[in-house]
Amino acid sequence: MAQNFPVLIDAQGPRRGSRAHRLASAAPADVRLRNRTAIMRALYPNNSHSRAELAKLTGMSKVSTSDVVADLIEDGLLVEGAYRTPHGPGKPSQLLQFNVSAGNVVSIDLSDVTRIRGVVVDLAGKVMHRVEIELSHAKCLDATEVTKLCQRLVDMCEEKVIGIAIATPGTVNDDGLILEAPNLGWVDMDFVERLRGVADCPVVVTNDADAAVFAEDYFGDGFSDMILVQIADGVGAGLLIDNNVVRGKGFTAGEIGHVVMSDGTRPCVCGKIGCLETIVSAPILDKAIEEHPDDSERIIARAGKELGRALAMPVALTNITHVVFSGVPRLVNQTMVDAAQSTIDLLTRSRFLDAVQVQISTIGEDAAMLGAAGMVLRRVLAVM
Numbered sequence: 001m002a003q004n005f006p007v008l009i010d011a012q013g014p015r016r017g018s019r020a021h022r023l024a025s026a027a028p029a030d031v032r033l034r035n036r037t038a039i040m041r042a043l044y045p046n047n048s049h050s051r052a053e054l055a056k057l058t059g060m061s062k063v064s065t066s067d068v069v070a071d072l073i074e075d076g077l078l079v080e081g082a083y084r085t086p087h088g089p090g091k092p093s094q095l096l097q098f099n100v101s102a103g104n105v106v107s108i109d110l111s112d113v114t115r116i117r118g119v120v121v122d123l124a125g126k127v128m129h130r131v132e133i134e135l136s137h138a139k140c141l142d143a144t145e146v147t148k149l150c151q152r153l154v155d156m157c158e159e160k161v162i163g164i165a166i167a168t169p170g171t172v173n174d175d176g177l178i179l180e181a182p183n184l185g186w187v188d189m190d191f192v193e194r195l196r197g198v199a200d201c202p203v204v205v206t207n208d209a210d211a212a213v214f215a216e217d218y219f220g221d222g223f224s225d226m227i228l229v230q231i232a233d234g235v236g237a238g239l240l241i242d243n244n245v246v247r248g249k250g251f252t253a254g255e256i257g258h259v260v261m262s263d264g265t266r267p268c269v270c271g272k273i274g275c276l277e278t279i280v281s282a283p284i285l286d287k288a289i290e291e292h293p294d295d296s297e298r299i300i301a302r303a304g305k306e307l308g309r310a311l312a313m314p315v316a317l318t319n320i321t322h323v324v325f326s327g328v329p330r331l332v333n334q335t336m337v338d339a340a341q342s343t344i345d346l347l348t349r350s351r352f353l354d355a356v357q358v359q360i361s362t363i364g365e366d367a368a369m370l371g372a373a374g375m376v377l378r379r380v381l382a383v384m
């Protein structure tokens, strides 16, 4: 059965007078709100603790802990589980767990112009349902296709939908407005508005590479300082410094795909000639391999080398520890990684700079969708 619980921070603003509104109106310093968050974080996603342990872990008094736990149980966000028998004398204590089934998040990835992919996940980011729609190659993606898929996924949810996430290529501002997405043919596309009628929940729209780097941090290997490069129809990067996604003043941090490379010759969708994505994007590499099937290793190695050349400067500039490549396995493979690694090593080698580790995303193709869903979980429940 669908649970009802308050939304902490609502993109559109919860209804006035509602419980959600009272909570959302609370200043960040509000002790009760912070206590709820501290308890949820201690249990999220799969930890079990008694009330006494939670009090110790969070530094809260036993009375406050019991109060907050009672609230969270009432909201459906915590469940009581087994009893733990004490080693010495005393009563057995009941263990509490975060209820990952208390809600669903719908998340959609628009980074591939040949198909739109969507998932329903639980509150731990586990995929419960998956839908994929093939698209005909077109210069522009019809936004109603996205709305229809979103509605379909919302209808599949068994639990209350706590948020909808869209991971899109292009530039997205803090309000979720897609300022520009050249690969989709969009300018000022507003899904927060378009999806208002689909479900009564916050809509989070985010750049796909930013979402993917967030997913790597929280659901993947958890490197705190990395560049994640997505090799899809376009080429974009997400930058994580000290666990924070760097978005930039104009929200375009990581747009390395439209930097002109010295040996680039092809015209780009952005109007320039020889951008990185005219050399290493998935369609360009697929076409080259189709024309020269015996040369696929060399084509992929050359792409890795170009990526290494493009990344050497940001690697040295930021002193990040990891470069993570994400994309389809037929292209984003060990050959590409090895070529990029040796190029970056060659170009940045210095006794002042530790070697950076290049590797393939451990999350794979779902990274952008899971990361966007994670951003919903962070915004609504503050568990991340």
Ligand SMILES: [Zn+2]
Binding pocket: 257, 258, 259, 268, 269, 270, 271, 272, 275
């Ligand atoms: Zn370009």
